[in-house]
Amino acid sequence: SQQGEEDPQALxxxxxxxxxxxxxYKTSINNLQWYRQNSGRGLVHLILIRSxxxxxxxxxxxxxxxxxxxxSSLLITASxxxxxxxxxxxxxxxQGNLIFGKGTKLSVKP
Amino acid sequence: xxxxxxxxxxxxxxxxQPVAFWCNPISGHNTLYWYLQNLGQGPELLxxxxxxxxxDDSQLPKDRFSAERLKGVDSxxxxxxxxxxxxxxxxxxxxxxxxxxxxxxxxxxxxxx
Numbered sequence: 001s002q003q004g005e006e007d008p009q010a011l012x013x014x015x016x017x018x019x020x021x022x023x024x025y026k027t028s029i030n031n032l033q034w035y036r037q038n039s040g041r042g043l044v045h046l047i048l049i050r051s052x053x054x055x056x057x058x059x060x061x062x063x064x065x066x067x068x069x070x071x072s073s074l075l076i077t078a079s080x081x082x083x084x085x086x087x088x089x090x091x092x093x094x095q096g097n098l099i100f101g102k103g104t105k106l107s108v109k110p
Numbered sequence: 111x112x113x114x115x116x117x118x119x120x121x122x123x124x125x126x127q128p129v130a131f132w133c134n135p136i137s138g139h140n141t142l143y144w145y146l147q148n149l150g151q152g153p154e155l156l157x158x159x160x161x162x163x164x165x166d167d168s169q170l171p172k173d174r175f176s177a178e179r180l181k182g183v184d185s186x187x188x189x190x191x192x193x194x195x196x197x198x199x200x201x202x203x204x205x206x207x208x209x210x211x212x213x214x215x216x217x218x219x220x221x222x223x
Contacts, residue, residue, distance in 0.1 A: 031210055042214035088152050100152030
């Protein structure tokens with residue numbers, strides 16, 4: 001399946017530190033998206049990276065994509081307590097559906 | 111701009127009872143998705159609509175689940191009868207046709223007793 005699998009499952013850091021989350025998938029993709037979910041809320045789209053892109057930035061977020069290794073990473077720099085959430089990668093294949101993994105649960109301690 | 115609206119936010123029912131969830135997508139979004147999210151898991155697609163047509167319902171358990179999107183705007187997801195294992199969060203999302211970003215509602219948290 002092209003389901004994204006995030007690693008680590010849980011991550012705990014101090015405010016101000018950087019957080020890195022990894023994602024692996026199995027089949028070819030058109031793009032890969034990252035979403036954030038705060039406790040008890042819906043998902044919020046963070047960033048989309050296309051299969052012909054290697055790196056993309058948005059504010060404190062940096063996403064990389066290595067299609068040869070079928071992997072992606074999400075880096076959050078200078079983390080804040082408000083970044084505490086679950087982060088999901090979602091590869092998108094040719095049929096158009098997103099396949100979410102189990103997510104990485106990030107805890108940022110003040 | 112109003113986001114995706116879902117109701118109710120919470121629902122508690124006894125097993126074997128019917129339940130329905132309602133979703134109003136962002137205005138102008140013709141693609142609508144229903145997802146199921148179990149605790150500690152990512153969302154799993156149940157059904158995807160393009161306007162009023164269900165273009166992918168392969169993951170919808172059709173023996174007890176049904177969905178409709180009359181007039182290609184609001185959508186309703188129904189479970190009849192509900193089972194204990196249906197306890198989960200039901201998320202609705204929408205997007206412009208052809209655009210990849212999905213916008214999610216807050217979800218309906220269902221508890222089946």
